[in-house]
Amino acid sequence: MKNSLQLLSRFNNNNFSVLSKQQACFYATIQSKAVRFEKFGNPLEVLKVDDVNIDTSVKGDEVVVKMLAAPINQADINTVQGVYGRRPNTFPAIPGNEGVGIVEEVGSNVTGIKKGDHVIPSSAGLGTWRTHLVCKADNLTTVSKDLPVEYASILSVNPCTAYRLLNDFVDLKQGDVIIQNGANSMVGLLVIQLAKMRGIQTINLIRQRPNYELTVQRLKDLGADIVMPYSFSNNNTSMNRLLSDMPKPKLALNCVGGEAARVVAKYLADDGVMVTYGGMSKQPITLPTGPFIFNNITLKGFWMTKWVETHSKEERKKMIDELSKLVVDKKLLAFMETFKFSEFNYALEKSFEESRERKVVLKMDE
Amino acid sequence: MKNSLQLLSRFNNNNFSVLSKQQACFYATIQSKAVRFEKFGNPLEVLKVDDVNIDTSVKGDEVVVKMLAAPINQADINTVQGVYGRRPNTFPAIPGNEGVGIVEEVGSNVTGIKKGDHVIPSSAGLGTWRTHLVCKADNLTTVSKDLPVEYASILSVNPCTAYRLLNDFVDLKQGDVIIQNGANSMVGLLVIQLAKMRGIQTINLIRQRPNYELTVQRLKDLGADIVMPYSFSNNNTSMNRLLSDMPKPKLALNCVGGEAARVVAKYLADDGVMVTYGGMSKQPITLPTGPFIFNNITLKGFWMTKWVETHSKEERKKMIDELSKLVVDKKLLAFMETFKFSEFNYALEKSFEESRERKVVLKMDE
Numbered sequence: 039m040k041n042s043l044q045l046l047s048r049f050n051n052n053n054f055s056v057l058s059k060q061q062a063c064f065y066a067t068i069q070s071k072a073v074r075f076e077k078f079g080n081p082l083e084v085l086k087v088d089d090v091n092i093d094t095s096v097k098g099d100e101v102v103v104k105m106l107a108a109p110i111n112q113a114d115i116n117t118v119q120g121v122y123g124r125r126p127n128t129f130p131a132i133p134g135n136e137g138v139g140i141v142e143e144v145g146s147n148v149t150g151i152k153k154g155d156h157v158i159p160s161s162a163g164l165g166t167w168r169t170h171l172v173c174k175a176d177n178l179t180t181v182s183k184d185l186p187v188e189y190a191s192i193l194s195v196n197p198c199t200a201y202r203l204l205n206d207f208v209d210l211k212q213g214d215v216i217i218q219n220g221a222n223s224m225v226g227l228l229v230i231q232l233a234k235m236r237g238i239q240t241i242n243l244i245r246q247r248p249n250y251e252l253t254v255q256r257l258k259d260l261g262a263d264i265v266m267p268y269s270f271s272n273n274n275t276s277m278n279r280l281l282s283d284m285p286k287p288k289l290a291l292n293c294v295g296g297e298a299a300r301v302v303a304k305y306l307a308d309d310g311v312m313v314t315y316g317g318m319s320k321q322p323i324t325l326p327t328g329p330f331i332f333n334n335i336t337l338k339g340f341w342m343t344k345w346v347e348t349h350s351k352e353e354r355k356k357m358i359d360e361l362s363k364l365v366v367d368k369k370l371l372a373f374m375e376t377f378k379f380s381e382f383n384y385a386l387e388k389s390f391e392e393s394r395e396r397k398v399v400l401k402m403d404e
Numbered sequence: 405m406k407n408s409l410q411l412l413s414r415f416n417n418n419n420f421s422v423l424s425k426q427q428a429c430f431y432a433t434i435q436s437k438a439v440r441f442e443k444f445g446n447p448l449e450v451l452k453v454d455d456v457n458i459d460t461s462v463k464g465d466e467v468v469v470k471m472l473a474a475p476i477n478q479a480d481i482n483t484v485q486g487v488y489g490r491r492p493n494t495f496p497a498i499p500g501n502e503g504v505g506i507v508e509e510v511g512s513n514v515t516g517i518k519k520g521d522h523v524i525p526s527s528a529g530l531g532t533w534r535t536h537l538v539c540k541a542d543n544l545t546t547v548s549k550d551l552p553v554e555y556a557s558i559l560s561v562n563p564c565t566a567y568r569l570l571n572d573f574v575d576l577k578q579g580d581v582i583i584q585n586g587a588n589s590m591v592g593l594l595v596i597q598l599a600k601m602r603g604i605q606t607i608n609l610i611r612q613r614p615n616y617e618l619t620v621q622r623l624k625d626l627g628a629d630i631v632m633p634y635s636f637s638n639n640n641t642s643m644n645r646l647l648s649d650m651p652k653p654k655l656a657l658n659c660v661g662g663e664a665a666r667v668v669a670k671y672l673a674d675d676g677v678m679v680t681y682g683g684m685s686k687q688p689i690t691l692p693t694g695p696f697i698f699n700n701i702t703l704k705g706f707w708m709t710k711w712v713e714t715h716s717k718e719e720r721k722k723m724i725d726e727l728s729k730l731v732v733d734k735k736l737l738a739f740m741e742t743f744k745f746s747e748f749n750y751a752l753e754k755s756f757e758e759s760r761e762r763k764v765v766l767k768m769d770e
Contacts, residue, residue, distance in 0.1 A: 292693075295693045326661075331681060337703035
């Protein structure tokens with residue numbers, strides 16, 4: 039009904055008299071599936087996979103996208119819980135801030151995106167946990183089709199975050215040192231690899247869990263210079279011996295908070311910067327006043343969503359292309375486990391496993 | 405004996421044959437008094453007032469200064485305790501990082517400073533708690549003789565700190581708001597006045613002590629827009645009502661740490677900066693991760709000693725002259741209580757009084 043009305047109004051506005059075969063195809067409704075929630079709460083309870091009829095009659099500046107893959111990020115979970123920095127404007131809302139799709143239809147005014155292109159969201163909040171998406175072309179950015187879809191689906195948050203953390207806060211040169219907690223998070227692993235390419239040394243703190251030795255090996259294989267459990271970093275004598283032949287870290291990266299933030303800040307060089315980009319422990323950051331006054335350390339924060347909102351499309355595209363090339367050239371690795379979109383509930387449960395070291399990615403085309 | 409040897413060696417070096425009257429006066433020893441300590445510890449125990457013979461035979465680039473006044477700052481106390489960011493290189497050491505004196509003699513190579521000038525140290529660590537001082541002219545900066553000596557003696561730390569806090573961290577325009585804890589500290593009171601001159605609004609947090617109402621009145625008289633006890637700032641509803649018609653603070657100033665730091669950081673605008681320049685409570689700063697990530701707040705530190713070491717003499721002189729003019733024009737007030745240098749022990753005890761709202765200044769010429 040709505041579709042028919044919209045069709046009529048289009049005829050009036052655009053003075054069309056005959057529908058071409060292609061146009062006829064635009065003005066259609068397709069059955070799609072979408073994960074939705076009606077209120078904030080426990081994702082396992084409030085998220086439902088719904089059948090949604092979507093109107094694929096694209097307006098001039100719109101495109102129809104068939105989603106191929108989308109990850110389950112912590113930010114998505116926090117959005118559903120209502121504790122994230124951005125909230126949906128209306129309910130029901132569709133979660134998912136990133137993902138990749140293939141363009142199936144393009145409106146007549148669309149330039150820069152064509153049918154068959156692989157696209158990712160230009161900014162957060164598009165709602166990617168669905169099989170089909172109709173939106174303005176402006177909300178999408180094309181990516182190389184050479185990128186494996188799992189990589190394309192996770193490119194805009196974690197790899198971009200790692201890239202910016204290494205570029206935007208201190209001037210890092212070959213031989214410089216950085217220190218990070220949560221080093222086996224996806225961002226942490228990407229930071230290790232991007233740092234290694236530039237000759238920047240990394241000190242990596244991780245939890246001492248049952249698979250500790252394997253995790254150390256994984257980090258070393260990716261290029262980590264030093265890996266240690268948090269407990270080790272509390273032993274000043276051992277730490278000072280271990281780090282005696284390295285410059286002090288200019289940059290500390292914190293995605294954990296609490297004690298894990300204190301220990302990375304503690305080893306900062308004078309004028310060093312700690313950047314907080316996550317708070318996995320849900321504990322606050324506690325630091326003495328001395329390092330601020332006498333060592334001139336700075337604490338900053340980073341949020342990819344805000345970065346995208348405050349920078350040009352061109353600047354983002356340049357970063358995306360650079361990172362894509364590294365992935366295609368097999369210089370940048372990420373660890374993902376894919377699940378069929380039809381098994382969403384199972385994938386969601388998997389994403390909550392605490393010791394998980396692989397990102398859960400939903401595949402819509404399987 | 406030492407003096408004689410030095411005299412001889414000068415003759416050899418400079419090939420003097422006859423001493424002029426003025427030169428004869430240079431090569432003399434005078435009796436002076438100095439506060440000294442032989443080891444770090446409780447200032448009331450380790451500080452002694454000693455008789456010190458000083459050699460006033462100035463070398464070419466030296467000057468002899470008769471000290472007029474010097475304050476007892478918290479930094480001086482912390483230096484004696486051994487917990488400050490700078491430590492003396494040798495013992496016995498003379499504390500006192502600032503003060504003012506009158507030049508009594510100048511070496512033959514000295515330019516820019518002449519007999520009778522009023523001078524303050526160019527940097528920290530000179531040791532001002534003494535009646536006479538011989539040092540390189542380069543270690544001194546001239547100040548206006550129109551400045552009351554108590555003001556001249558305290559100009560280089562607290563007023564300069566207040567000046568830099570308002571100038572170096574965020575771009576503050578008329579109508580902008582700042583929030584500070586420890587607002588009745590000397591720096592706090594100076595911040596209020598300097599902000600008022602520029603039309604910057606101040607929110608001032610102080611402790612609820614017996615003389616609370618008087619303190620509020622004092623702050624208001626100096627130009628404070630809002631004064632409140634820390635307890636009030638914990639009431640979100642009241643705070644939101646109170647601050648509803650003001651822009652959120654762009655700058656938070658923290659000289660306390662602990663809970664007092666958290667409350668001023670809490671009300672920062674997005675992209676706001678908290679600058680820590682003291683830690684009176686000796687408590688660490690504890691902040692949640694959210695404001696770093698989602699509100700892009702920054703935590704920085706400030707230390708006047710470091711600023712002086714990293715900036716030009718000209719830049720400092722410009723600031724000193726600007727502040728001096730404000731004092732001479734009676735636009736900038738500070739609260740001081742003077743004590744005779746001969747009553748040093750009494751003055752020191754007074755400086756430890758917790759509710760003291762006046763800086764203790766030692767007067768050497770009374």
